[in-house]
Amino acid sequence: MIDLVLARTTHLLVAAIWAGSVCFVALSVVPAARDGVFTTTDPLTTLLGTLKRVSRASSVLLLLTGGHMAGRIYTSETLVSTVNGQLVLLMTALWLVLTILVEVAAKRFETGLDAKQLRGPARETLGLFRAAAVVSLALLVVAGAISSNAATLL
Template sequence: MDPALALSYVVHVVSAAFWTGGVLYAVYAVIPAASAGDLSPAAFARSVDGLLQVTRWTGVALPLTGAYQLWLLYSLPRLFGTTAGHLVLGMAALWTLMNGLVELGVYRMCQSRGDSPGLGAYFRRGFTLGGDADVPALADVGRPYFRAGAALATLLLVDAALLAGGV
């Protein structure tokens, strides 16, 4: 196998695993703990900002490595006319929606506390909270977006398993 293709697979799979795992962990552990009042504003902000940063760097790594793999392995007839091609297209759609939901959830949390940054400021600054932030209320705002992201992450993993299994 071409070493560049092998490296693209490694970067792609590790990035996807880290990202889907981060979203699933946020829904399983971070949001419930925040809703229960068990996380300080600083701990919640670190957790959410960490997920946001993973979403953003995988938002670069996954499309680049995926595009490279498409370029080498999928002609247009294979991409649009085979089950494997449809799974790849589905993966790209799920990834795009999942990425958007995480970003939107965090942005809505910013808005709910009276902070409506412009898009540029939002992307530069990340997610921060003051010590007096109402963490349970913020978690309630982000919960539906993160839950929907977790559902898409699960579908993304099923899609990847089918693709890896040669369906």
């Protein structure tokens, strides 16, 4: 039982850090770059590197902790036949989408930064980063629904 408590706590903390990082970049860093606040590419390169490290580490940790919890709580049948199981599957799909969005957006932004451009890459990737922020918030909502056992309210 203690393994589930530790896995759930770690899972939610890592998800919150990942979601917060993505939202901060999407709502603050990229718009600031688009608006010309930065005069050099160096801080943006550093921030994107940090975001990618946080995102990659979070993806792995969430896969491990989520896989452990799913393996201990659900069977293949209950994953598809119960509301909470279906929420776990939805969470898995959102996790994959968020991972891809962050990787693609960061890579496109970095490509522009490598060409010593600031505003253009920010403008071009803002939509991807905003989509990633929305997906990260959706992940937290689904996590809250699972954690609070909201399926019993239906």
